[in-house]
Amino acid sequence: RRSIALSFNGNIVNMGELRSSLGLPEGLSDAHALNRLLLGTLEEEGSIQEAVKLCMDQVEGAYSTVCLIDDGTLLAFRDPLGIKPLCHGCGEGIKAFSSESVGLDINGLEYCGEVSPGELLWIEEGRLHRERVRYSGRRAFCAFEFAYFARPDSLFNDRYVYEARVQFGMNLARRFEDVASRCDVVISLPETANDAAYGFHIASGLPWEMATRRHRYVTQRAFISKAEERELILARKVNILTRKIRGRRLAVVDDSIVRGDTTRSVVRRLRAAGAREIHLFITYPRIIAPCFYGIDMATYSELIGAWRTPEEIAEEIGADSVNYQPIEDYVKATGLRRDELCLGCVTRRYPTPRADEMAREMWERLQSGEEERGRIYEGWC
Ligand code: SF4
Structure with missing residues (x-):
């Protein structure tokens, strides 16, 4: 059996569907679903690129992800819309990934640029490789990062x-x-x-x-x-x-x-x-x-x-x-241009289809007097 350590920033929107298709029990986290998809491919002798492509084909949502596989390969990938930030850097004999450039600065590493939406970067035997696994034709970077989440001394889009x-x-x-x-x-x-x-x-x-x-x-x-x-x-x-x-x-x-x-x-x-x-x-x-x-x-x-x-x-x-x-x-x-940002929470129009559908349907249900029972995406089928 293969093993993997995974850390990710984001949220999977179609978790209900993935739970059924992957046979995951209730209560398992989004990280488990990503792990299961990646390991499923690797255990069948598939390549890293194939494993990440499967994730990008099946998962809707935001996922800036960094993993360490049992053979020592370090890899990072970002969902096809690049909703959450992810960048990479380097130093003397070091390759690193961070959500924000400030994570590299404080560790004395040089900022080398953003991981592009839908891109996979991996480090094998000290060498960096990169491949655009999925090209969606647009990006949808979280607009709220600029106002609230990001550190002021981080770089986004070179500013x-x-x-x-x-x-x-x-x-x-x-x-x-x-x-x-x-x-x-x-x-x-x-x-x-x-x-x-x-x-x-x-x-x-x-x-x-x-x-x-x-x-x-x-x-x-x-x-x-x-x-x-x-x-x-x-x-x-x-x-x-x-x-x-x-x-x-x-x-x-x-x-x-x-x-x-x-x-x-x-x-x-x-x-x-x-x-x-x-x-x-x-x-x-x-x-x-x-x-x-x-x-x-x-x-x-x-x-x-x-x-x-x-x-x-x-x-x-x-x-x-x-x-x-x-x-x-x-x-x-x-x-950034308007079509390069996610503005879902201020426009009620989302960059992924499931989220857009859930938001619209829930809004209509609320107008007709229905009440919300917890997070909309949890248990939505
Ligand atoms: S812009 Fe709003 S809806 Fe889109 S990812 Fe950021 S917080 Fe979420």
Whole structure:
């Protein structure tokens, strides 16, 4: 029997079908399904290329994958749309793969470029080989990486992520000039929105105050934690400098609003600190639909933006206004074309057919009064 160690970033959308076709028991992870597909081919004396091609033919979803096979071959591949990031690097006698270029930087390795969508790279006896196993004709890189997930010092498409974030802030200040002109000061929610706040400050001319400070050792992400823990995590994680807030009209720059409870909690604390007005400027466009590709926002019900207009959201969370960056401004700032990005959660149009179908059907069912029972893609057949 062959064996394999596998690590992957993403989510399989058609797990229900794969479970039936591969005979996998309930509860086994996506990584098990990928393992099973790869090992099935290798155990029948198939090549690495054939094994990866089988994955790409059968699996719908996002999967940036790195594996070590029992014969010592290291390989990496990316789904045909390149939804999640994956790059490779090298050093003295070293070949390496990383989701983000910063993973190479901090290990003293040279960034050699991205793994292309549908591409397989493998290292045999110290030599790097590469082959485009599947060509889909487009890419669909996760747009949310630019606003939230990626490190600002990572390179995507040959640009640092922070450069896009600065541009997001400039776009917001220009697009909502009338609202910005009513504010006294711009602040950000640390740390993903800091670069955007800087851009907002440059374009609006408003003073930028670092009036919220992040605790260095609290690293949990509030929006992917359990509801009851979120407020506590946020209070521990972000401290508000009351003297810089009191009596002022704030332009607050943040990266996104997912469920709204994190933002509501921040707004409440800013009010308690004496803010006179609170205007939110959100770099990521309004999230109106779930993600099927590995971000933990997998139902419509949990998303505040799926059901409310920006005005209703402002009222719901206690802000004076909520100003989302329009999709076209956002796309332009990423440096990619619209058809090179996944924008599923902000458009309800997904780059893979199963996800598109599930999102549409679930939305229609909700309109007719049906309730969601957990993550949409789990158990969907
Ligand atoms: S649906 Fe949204 S979060 Fe999910 S991969 Fe697409 S852009 Fe990223």
